[in-house]
Amino acid sequence: MSTESEKKSVTTSTAVPVDHQTDHHHPDLSELRHADDALLANLGYKSEFKREFSFIETVAFAFSIMGVVASVASTFSFPLQSGGHVGMVFGWLIPSLFVMTVAASMAELASSMPTSAGLYYFSAKLAPPHYSALASWITGWANITGQVALVCSIDFTCAQMITSALAVGSDGAISLGAGPTYGILLAILFAHGFVCSAATRVLARLNLFYVVVNVGTTIAAIIALLVCSGDHKVSTNDAFTMFENNTGWSDSGWAFLLAFTAPMWTLTGYDSAAHISEETSGAARAAPIAILIGVGATASLGWILYIAASFATASVPALLGTTLPLPMAQLFVDVLGRRGMLAIWSFIIVVQFVAGAAQGVDASRVVFAFARDHALPGSRWWKRMNARTQTPVNAVWLVMLLAGICGLLGFSATALSSLAGASVIGLYTSYVTPIFLRITSGRNKLVPGPFSLGRWCVPIGAIACSWVAFIVVLLLFPTGSGPTADTMNYAVVIVMAVFIFASVSWIVSARKWFKGPVSTVEGSEASSYDEKQRQLQQ
Numbered sequence: 001m002s003t004e005s006e007k008k009s010v011t012t013s014t015a016v017p018v019d020h021q022t023d024h025h026h027p028d029l030s031e032l033r034h035a036d037d038a039l040l041a042n043l044g045y046k047s048e049f050k051r052e053f054s055f056i057e058t059v060a061f062a063f064s065i066m067g068v069v070a071s072v073a074s075t076f077s078f079p080l081q082s083g084g085h086v087g088m089v090f091g092w093l094i095p096s097l098f099v100m101t102v103a104a105s106m107a108e109l110a111s112s113m114p115t116s117a118g119l120y121y122f123s124a125k126l127a128p129p130h131y132s133a134l135a136s137w138i139t140g141w142a143n144i145t146g147q148v149a150l151v152c153s154i155d156f157t158c159a160q161m162i163t164s165a166l167a168v169g170s171d172g173a174i175s176l177g178a179g180p181t182y183g184i185l186l187a188i189l190f191a192h193g194f195v196c197s198a199a200t201r202v203l204a205r206l207n208l209f210y211v212v213v214n215v216g217t218t219i220a221a222i223i224a225l226l227v228c229s230g231d232h233k234v235s236t237n238d239a240f241t242m243f244e245n246n247t248g249w250s251d252s253g254w255a256f257l258l259a260f261t262a263p264m265w266t267l268t269g270y271d272s273a274a275h276i277s278e279e280t281s282g283a284a285r286a287a288p289i290a291i292l293i294g295v296g297a298t299a300s301l302g303w304i305l306y307i308a309a310s311f312a313t314a315s316v317p318a319l320l321g322t323t324l325p326l327p328m329a330q331l332f333v334d335v336l337g338r339r340g341m342l343a344i345w346s347f348i349i350v351v352q353f354v355a356g357a358a359q360g361v362d363a364s365r366v367v368f369a370f371a372r373d374h375a376l377p378g379s380r381w382w383k384r385m386n387a388r389t390q391t392p393v394n395a396v397w398l399v400m401l402l403a404g405i406c407g408l409l410g411f412s413a414t415a416l417s418s419l420a421g422a423s424v425i426g427l428y429t430s431y432v433t434p435i436f437l438r439i440t441s442g443r444n445k446l447v448p449g450p451f452s453l454g455r456w457c458v459p460i461g462a463i464a465c466s467w468v469a470f471i472v473v474l475l476l477f478p479t480g481s482g483p484t485a486d487t488m489n490y491a492v493v494i495v496m497a498v499f500i501f502a503s504v505s506w507i508v509s510a511r512k513w514f515k516g517p518v519s520t521v522e523g524s525e526a527s528s529y530d531e532k533q534r535q536l537q538q
Helices: 004-011 020-025 027-032 035-042 057-063 069-074 077-081 084-113 118-127 131-168 178-196 200-228 234-241 251-268 283-312 315-318 327-373 393-411 411-440 452-472 490-511 528-537
Strands: none
Touching: 004 283, 035 077, 035 251, 057 200, 057 452, 069 131, 069 200, 069 251, 069 283, 069 327, 077 084, 077 251, 077 315, 084 118, 084 234, 084 251, 084 283, 084 411, 118 131, 118 315, 118 327, 118 411, 131 178, 131 327, 131 393, 131 490, 178 327, 178 393, 200 234, 200 283, 234 283, 234 411, 251 283, 251 411, 251 452, 251 490, 283 327, 283 452, 393 411, 411 452, 411 490
């Protein structure tokens, strides 16, 4: 068994100098001036980023990436179809409670292993040694699939918000189709490419602006819907209990479950706090707190906003029948009038734009980290750091290119809506894999960080795994019964395409050369983290 003092030296390594044992195994750690860099070296990586995200900026980043009001506006059609008022209120609340178990489990892992590699690194360290590389490979590809799909999904919805504003502002004279909307998407991606290529210092400061706009617009939307709807508000009883099934499924219980798509799509991307941990000061403490606050605050504000929307919705069928791309835009027109809608909608567009920018940063860090471990085709290009900004600019533009290709799905409304499900499935598969390994093969392997679930890790992790297994199956179903080529859920096509590619690549080639996370610390044969794991098991 390891001594108590040995355990303490690891869990507090972000605040104290590295001990002599660590120096013995990593001679170059004496050159690392920051305790965060020393901890990162213990995990096997040399610091390549500037640590310019403060605690507050890290929390702001994790929160802004979920873009409360813009995400609700993007996914409003799901609860409208799947339960109406009940779908809005309880279709948001129930999943939010379960997502908190996923967030808590992920926070524990991020505190223990604060590295940009994040989820696939967690899987590699917690899986049985023989399956370590495979677990890392599966998690990494699932995460990248979800990350890129989410960038595209957020930015395409931002393009739809712009077309909605143009339609309302011109009294319907301007009605842009799929082609112009795709053109706007490409312009947004191009702009995000430049924003995400900025230096860490710039990105960190921008997030303070992001969070102010995000929270301010959400609160403004809540007040506007409740106050300006006046006598047209529905009763409290109807706002919380009126159920309407507009899905095409005969089973109302099943129809209600499909409303879960909205909060699941919104409550994604909070792993970003882990992926920017190499750019964060005090990452072992900041990352887990950012994850928990980000999810908790987004879930709470989102629920209040949906309650306000439920009160303000006089007719669910009328909103579903709107000619605007997004039903939420129609709700604001009904409640605030054309000018009022355009005023608040312009801020919602800004929120969605900055959420897409934050997600672009997150996705680029995942691509960089996976390439650093030689897991991607052309890894030598995608892991390259820009000498001027000291950020992975090549990885940023690869993400934007792939998101632009995914955007071609926008020429089919059904395929585009399936992108939301694909992003959730990809991300949550990557979330749950290390959590499952944590409570099974890795139960005694985790070297605890400043934030630990202790004895609660197994029950909380079990609930998280059960929930994700359920939600992944749910999101593969079409929105209505008897699907055709035009109405089927293409999420399974998107996810399976990547799964088949990753599986064939593994069988044919990757299993021979991919060994999981690769140490970049000179003179290191095994990371101190691995040694501490072995001590904990003795």
